[in-house]
Amino acid sequence: MSETVFKRMKSLPSAHLLGAGTSLCAGCGGLEALKEIYDILGEKTVIVNAAGCMTLLTIYPFTPFRGSWLYTAMASAPAGAQGIRDALDILLHKGRISPEEDLKVVVLTGDGAAYGMGLSSTSGAIERELDFLYICYDNEGYGNTGQQFSGATPHGARTSTSKGPRGFPGYKKDLFAIWSAHRPSYVATVVGAEALDLARKIEKAAGLKGPRLIIALSPCPTGWSYDPKETVEIGKLAVKTGVWPLKESINGEVVHTKVPHKRLPVEAYLERQGRFAHLFSPQRNKVLLKEIQARVDAYWERVSQPTLL
Amino acid sequence: MKRTLLTGNGAAAWGVRLAGVDYVPAFPITPQTEIIETIANWIDLGEMDCRMVTLESEHSMITAAGAAAATGVRAFTATSSQGLLYAMEMIYTVAGWRVPFVMVNVSRGLSAPITLEPDHNDILVARDSGFLQIHCATCQEVLDSILMAFRLAEDEQVRLPVIVNMDGFYLSFTREPVEIPDADAVTRFLPPFDPENICFRASAPVSEAVAVLGGPPYSYFRYETHLASLNAVPVFAKIAEEFAQAFGRTYEAVEAYRTDDAELVFVIMGSFATKAKDAVDRLREAGRSVGLLRPRLLRPFPNGDIRRILAGKKGVAVIDQNLSMGMGGVLHSELASALYGQAHAPPVLVSFIGGLGGRDIGPEEFYEMASVTRKAVEDGKAPAPRLLYTEKELREVRKLQAIAQVERENLGQNQ
Ligand SMILES: Cc1ncc(C[n+]2csc(CCOP(=O)(O)OP(=O)(O)O)c2C)c(N)n1
Ligand code: SF4
Numbered sequence A: 001m002s003e004t005v006f007k008r009m010k011s012l013p014s015a016h017l018l019g020a021g022t023s024l025c026a027g028c029g030g031l032e033a034l035k036e037i038y039d040i041l042g043e044k045t046v047i048v049n050a051a052g053c054m055t056l057l058t059i060y061p062f063t064p065f066r067g068s069w070l071y072t073a074m075a076s077a078p079a080g081a082q083g084i085r086d087a088l089d090i091l092l093h094k095g096r097i098s099p100e101e102d103l104k105v106v107v108l109t110g111d112g113a114a115y116g117m118g119l120s121s122t123s124g125a126i127e128r129e130l131d132f133l134y135i136c137y138d139n140e141g142y143g144n145t146g147q148q149f150s151g152a153t154p155h156g157a158r159t160s161t162s163k164g165p166r167g168f169p170g171y172k173k174d175l176f177a178i179w180s181a182h183r184p185s186y187v188a189t190v191v192g193a194e195a196l197d198l199a200r201k202i203e204k205a206a207g208l209k210g211p212r213l214i215i216a217l218s219p220c221p222t223g224w225s226y227d228p229k230e231t232v233e234i235g236k237l238a239v240k241t242g243v244w245p246l247k248e249s250i251n252g253e254v255v256h257t258k259v260p261h262k263r264l265p266v267e268a269y270l271e272r273q274g275r276f277a278h279l280f281s282p283q284r285n286k287v288l289l290k291e292i293q294a295r296v297d298a299y300w301e302r303v304s305q306p307t308l309l
Numbered sequence B: 001m002k003r004t005l006l007t008g009n010g011a012a013a014w015g016v017r018l019a020g021v022d023y024v025p026a027f028p029i030t031p032q033t034e035i036i037e038t039i040a041n042w043i044d045l046g047e048m049d050c051r052m053v054t055l056e057s058e059h060s061m062i063t064a065a066g067a068a069a070a071t072g073v074r075a076f077t078a079t080s081s082q083g084l085l086y087a088m089e090m091i092y093t094v095a096g097w098r099v100p101f102v103m104v105n106v107s108r109g110l111s112a113p114i115t116l117e118p119d120h121n122d123i124l125v126a127r128d129s130g131f132l133q134i135h136c137a138t139c140q141e142v143l144d145s146i147l148m149a150f151r152l153a154e155d156e157q158v159r160l161p162v163i164v165n166m167d168g169f170y171l172s173f174t175r176e177p178v179e180i181p182d183a184d185a186v187t188r189f190l191p192p193f194d195p196e197n198i199c200f201r202a203s204a205p206v207s208e209a210v211a212v213l214g215g216p217p218y219s220y221f222r223y224e225t226h227l228a229s230l231n232a233v234p235v236f237a238k239i240a241e242e243f244a245q246a247f248g249r250t251y252e253a254v255e256a257y258r259t260d261d262a263e264l265v266f267v268i269m270g271s272f273a274t275k276a277k278d279a280v281d282r283l284r285e286a287g288r289s290v291g292l293l294r295p296r297l298l299r300p301f302p303n304g305d306i307r308r309i310l311a312g313k314k315g316v317a318v319i320d321q322n323l324s325m326g327m328g329g330v331l332h333s334e335l336a337s338a339l340y341g342q343a344h345a346p347p348v349l350v351s352f353i354g355g356l357g358g359r360d361i362g363p364e365e366f367y368e369m370a371s372v373t374r375k376a377v378e379d380g381k382a383p384a385p386r387l388l389y390t391e392k393e394l395r396e397v398r399k400l401q402a403i404a405q406v407e408r409e410n411l412g413q414n415q
Helices: A029-041 A053-057 A078-092 A113-118 A120-126 A173-178 A195-208 A228-240 A274-279 A286-304 B009-017 B033-044 B058-071 B081-086 B086-097 B120-125 B139-154 B181-191 B213-247 B271-287 B303-310 B330-339 B362-381 B391-414
Strands: A045-049 A070-071 A105-110 A134-138 A186-191 A211-215 A246-250 A255-256 B005-007 B023-026 B051-054 B076-079 B102-107 B131-137 B162-167 B174-180 B254-257 B262-266 B290-295 B297-299 B317-320 B348-353
Touching: A029 A053, A029 A105, A029 A134, A029 A195, A029 A228, A045 A078, A053 A105, A053 A286, A078 A105, A078 A120, A078 A134, A078 B023, A078 B051, A078 B058, A105 A113, A105 B290, A113 A120, A113 A173, A113 A195, A113 A228, A120 A134, A120 A173, A120 A211, A120 B051, A120 B139, A134 B330, A173 A186, A173 A211, A186 A195, A186 A228, A195 A211, A195 A246, A211 B290, A255 B290, A274 B051, A274 B081, A286 B362, B009 B033, B009 B102, B009 B139, B009 B162, B023 B058, B023 B076, B033 B058, B033 B213, B058 B086, B081 B086, B081 B120, B102 B120, B102 B139, B131 B139, B139 B162, B139 B174, B139 B213, B139 B297, B181 B213, B254 B271, B254 B303, B262 B271, B262 B362, B271 B290, B271 B348, B271 B362, B290 B303, B303 B330, B317 B330, B317 B362, B330 B348, B348 B362
Parallel strands: A045 A070, A045 A105, A105 A134, A134 A211, A186 A211, B023 B051, B076 B102, B102 B162, B131 B162, B262 B290, B262 B317, B317 B348
Antiparallel strands: A186 A246, A246 A255, B005 B174, B131 B297, B254 B290
């Protein structure tokens, strides 16, 4: 692997490729990540989108993308990527287009599509070793339809379909592990708030061939109920508390890229978000808080003792 | 001319091969599978310069076909019944993308109950999608229609995907003598695809299939698709004429058989038209003036031709191999809407449902339908839709029901 060009924050791109003034919510953590990613991928891309918040980035006749875009449906963006990639390869192979006309094919979906409805088409694309990049912005719910819980919703979170005192009874699915089990070229987690880590991973992914998949934790002021100006702070807290491990997997080997050695208690992350307010008032839900903390601790315990994995 | 014995599926594969298709996203389903197996084999043998990818579902398969066509390659795919329904979200979607590609649907009845045998409920679900539909009655027609379908789909007045439909078993697995056209003649008729502005290229960024806000832009693009579909009526006529010149076989949007002096006309789609033609000949021999009309194009619906051919007829028997639950035959409704209020429209339109799930329609049933229709003309009143079924069939089903009952009881005792 070649050396990164992103040595420090200052080396990150200063001019931005993605246009401003979209209809997404102020402080959208998914958009924050997408901006950073697009700066690195550049405009020789075709973004293949599934139904979700990001679908509303391009509303006729506007688009913030300098490159190309295709909206498909909720379940089949990876299959759209397959069709475009195959077609470009055929055109290149038959000499009908020049290599300069080639594009990077990038899937962009929310967690609802990635963890659930689109999992079969993603699995198929990885199994066929499709040369593409998948960006999942993970706002931990069906955001576009009003933040109902999805397969990515964390335990205890209030969503519009889990409003009771215990919040969401299920557990966030381990998509990193599911994707990794397919042995794609590259899998990584990122968060927009850790821009340098994100840039290096996208740079690395862009330099590889085959299926490369990224899950970007995407703090969502609207769905998680917090002040939009806190998106970066909440993203950082997700990493510092160990709730969102930053890691990558190349050919099956998992490396944690930013280990929070002195982890903050999970409460520092949870208490900032309205979706967890019921854990703190009217009284502290000690049992649930303890359970959430224990799960995070157990994760990092396994990381520090790889033999337990 | 040399003829080869080919199944409908084999003829479809030959159409794809001759059309110089670049890309085939695929997924297996009976009775369509032989098409993709044949193509896969030719690719493996180096006889076709084409890429084939097996997707993990028809929903993905149609997405990939549409996306590839949107990138500027000539794409083909095939499916049947459950596969078509599984893909339905994308059938509507890619038609909205206005991308030209061709799909064969091998008609098969829909679940439940699950069956492998044919009727037309599957293909009619795609009726309002924006896909154009060509329905075939012979294996030769399957091959030829695929070539015409690519011309139609890619025509700049149209730019819509096209389904070529054939009946499972009756065509898909039935061998008929088929003339395989000369490859050079096909290339002259159907030159390589020039996608013009349909493409994703680094030098020409585009946003495709974007969201719209509000009814007016939405309606605009939907109306445009409808108008493009209507354009396909004259465009098909032009292509069919060129095809006839090049290959000597004529395919009009509507096939009319012995209709000129007919008083009564059968209307039927697909391969059962062959049975109907036979019945027409027999009825003619018996002195009845009966004819047959078969819409080859279902979308766009050839209203003009149908009105012209049926003008002045006394009665029409519409035979539907489909059933719209709670309403009746879909083709019957289409015909009624094409004819209602038109000058010289036949006063009586009788509806028959038959041939579901591969059920045959026998000659005596055609004779019976002719006499029911004649009676309706005399009475000046169409009877309620008839569901074709014989007493013998009913007895057979009662037997099956009795066996099912006994089997259930036996299982209970063995526990
Ligand atoms: C087949 C289908 N079912 C349901 C929907 C409605 N729908 C649109 S966006 C969306 C939520 C998608 O959730 P996610 O992938 O997490 O993206 P987000 O909305 O959070 O950006 C849903 C359910 C749809 N567009 N298509
Ligand atoms: S709902 Fe959340 S993810 Fe969707 S646009 Fe708003 S902030 Fe972004």
